[in-house]
Amino acid sequence: MATTHSAEKVYLHYDKSSYYAGETIWFKAYLMEGIFPAAQTKTLYVDWIDEKGTVLSHTVSPVVDAATNGQFDVPAEYKGDFVHVRAYTKWMLNFDTAFLYSKDIRILPKEASSKKTLAAVTPSLQLFPEGGDIVAGVINKIAFKANDQYGRPVKIKGRLLDNKGTALQSFSSVHDGMGSFVFIPQAGTNYTVKWTDEKNVEHTVPLPQAKVSGVSMQVAPDEERRIITV
Structure with missing residues (x-):
């Protein structure tokens, strides 16, 4: 066949x-x-x-x-x-x-x-669902990258909040302004990331709304291989 x-x-x-x-x-x-x-x-x-x-x-x-x-x-x-x-x-x-x-x-x-050393630093945060989309009802891993307007990494820490303002996750950058967190989104719920930069200035970034169906992918390193969960 x-x-x-x-x-x-x-x-x-x-x-x-x-x-x-x-x-x-x-x-x-x-x-x-x-x-x-x-x-x-x-x-x-x-x-x-x-x-x-x-x-x-x-x-x-x-x-x-x-x-x-x-x-x-x-x-x-x-x-x-x-x-x-x-x-x-x-x-x-x-x-x-x-x-x-x-x-x-x-x-x-x-x-x-x-x-660049003379200009004020303007940090920004990018969010990357590991499978490309945020899917409701399953574990989603969200990678993030924080950098300034010149592409230099910025150390951050933050929280993931639901639409009631409840903190669901805390996170901080691990290296070069990068890190990740996991959560299980619910359909119809809006989520927001509140984070602070190296100068303790607070910023807010909304997460895209979770899709009812789609692909959620996680890649976990092992000793000699990558384990991909879909």
Whole structure:
């Protein structure tokens, strides 16, 4: 009996939200086929493209247990405002190009690097549901990354609150402004993250509302492998 393979989907997480020319962009990638890890795929291809559509670099990363990582060195003399990232597997090329991973990463001007010590620091917090979506009724792992307007990591601590103001979780960054927390969201409930930066200034970020159905993925490191729970 013939086996039907659905379209794959790639999720990329970066070590920062913006970079200077000459810096290295580090990423981790997870591959899914429907609601399951993409077991058959062994290679991830990533195109790094400038604003004119020219491919600056084509990187190839081996996939093990539906996960991989890689890097791209932004050219030291790069003048563009962003680098476009396009990631895909060979199997994804059999489907519409809308299935390919696509993202613009901001590249900061060099003059900002020399002036950054004079400007006021404006921290921000990014939230990343590990499976791409927040799904009601199951355990969800939310990774976060805090950095300033120049991409430098910021140490934070915070709490997860429900719509009644009840604190459900406390968390703090572990390294480079990054960390994670887990919780079980309820359908129809709004959740908010309240966090304080290194200067003890409080900020508020709403979580996207949980979906009634979807894919919730957790990746747990083991001694010699990654354990992926879907």
